[in-house]
Amino acid sequence: MRTIDWDDEKEVVKLIDQTLLPVAYKIVECSRLDELIDAIRRLKVRGAPALGVAGAFGVVLACMQVRNEPELEAELEKLRKARPTAINLSYGVNRALQAAMRGRTPQEMRNYALEEAKRLAEEDIAVNRKIGEYGSELLDDGDVVLTHCNAGRLACVDWGTALGVIRTAIGQGKMIKVIACETRPLNQGSRLTAWELLQDKIPVTLITDSMCAVVMREGKVNKVLVGADRVVKEGVFNKIGTYMHAVVAKAHKIPFYVAAPLSSFDTKRSCKEVEIEERSPEELIFSGEKQIAPLDVRVYNPAFDFTPFELIEAIITEKGVVRPDIHA
């Protein structure tokens, strides 16, 4: 099934519980907004494009629960703030809300929101396919692509942004291999990217994030390709570690690409205005149930970082490949 979807019969949001992969594949159903917000906070659903669709479906749930507009707005503000860094969550909420506003009754509002949310989900797939087409022109037969975190179908409704580009290139007959960085502290690379690539029989090798420099020096990598949570005036916000990979790629003269839908663009905003979510110290102190650091150690745990355009060769969007002005 899709990463996230609407169940017309049950009137619930269905999503693949990404916290359980790769050990278990389980579908979670959210019939209430607070369940969906909880799923977002716990990263049962994550990835900027998927969060956009989650936001839109959240509006549908909200319309069915509230009694008036101020209540609706209050609920949606909680939803938008469930995760602050990716712009898509707010984008999805706002699109479905705008559609809902055409309705005169709660039922009508809910119907308009649902129609828009479903449209957004379809668009997401179409957009990823276009990103795949444009991006695949940058990949050559025989390339080994290093990626970080998960910008695959699990980060979207289907297909994926960065991994979608790889899927499209492989579909064109190119032989592409992937090096997946495990992506500490939550191991989206090990748990999700490795899993979804193996499902598709795409060759993937798992490394620790700290091995990036060695594999680049050893000539084991030709290109770096990642997703984005938000593109601003001066560069790109993405999963913590992205900036490190970009610095190391530059030092080894390896091109660094970002694949992102235009819905992740927020280019009127400066990097200084974006809140970087800082997550719980427990993510570094525990691994599952197992304690791996002293309980009283101080931890710095930003979930995202900022990579300036200077380090980015090109951004792949559904409208084409954008080369930041800086390279002009």
Place this chain on the structure above:
Amino acid sequence: MRTIDWDDEKEVVKLIDQTLLPVAYKIVECSRLDELIDAIRRLKVRGAPALGVAGAFGVVLACMQVRNEPELEAELEKLRKARPTAINLSYGVNRALQAAMRGRTPQEMRNYALEEAKRLAEEDIAVNRKIGEYGSELLDDGDVVLTHCNAGRLACVDWGTALGVIRTAIGQGKMIKVIACETRPLNQGSRLTAWELLQDKIPVTLITDSMCAVVMREGKVNKVLVGADRVVKEGVFNKIGTYMHAVVAKAHKIPFYVAAPLSSFDTKRSCKEVEIEERSPEELIFSGEKQIAPLDVRVYNPAFDFTPFELIEAIITEKGVVRPDIHA
């Protein structure tokens, strides 16, 4: 107690089981060489200087078990190869073996080996103190030092190399804070460095390895200081991730220092001649008992990497601070 020591009453090697820290502090006793080799392979004792002393004590155990010289040599070859990258293990074995050779009976050989092993342990502490003195001149009051893996007292008999420098600087009244990188895949930074610094009430903040670039750009780090497993003609072998930190430090104009005893120097050898230990894929697929990646994913898991002198500002030894010729 010391990280590794000899128990005269029980005639065993005692060591702190580093695989259990920080959750449990337990002393392991090895009365037979195969137990010690197993402890080395499982990283119950690790760190180049501590491995040197372990190697020397291993000779003592071997002398008590074998019937003749060829048997002794065969046992010691197993010991030397328990971990191939750090030079100190062979160095410690060879020093104690040379001493043992002065003996005419197994008992005499054992006694000479023990005397030499104990001398090596005392030397290690003295050497670390000297490294601390020389290295502390490079640290300024107010510095925040980023370190990787554990080059502390748990990597040595006591005091530590990189962390020993920090201890000495703090002893001189300088205010020094540490950023410890967790050091995937085995988390020596989280489990050991964070633990031993907290024991000494030295301020430490834990980050994932992939946050190195962000903390450097944000001005949260003034210096990088790590240990070494082997210093060769062109640079330094150390825990995987070290090269990445060196590349990123260079890009942010942050000096990168290595602290290493001369017993880790093997400068007649080229980097191409050194075997980099590749460890089990399970280190990335499991975290403790918990599965965090697909069981069938391909894994690349070198335990060490090579950092060329070009990226190293200076190496701190017990004889003084060496600036690689490259900077001349």
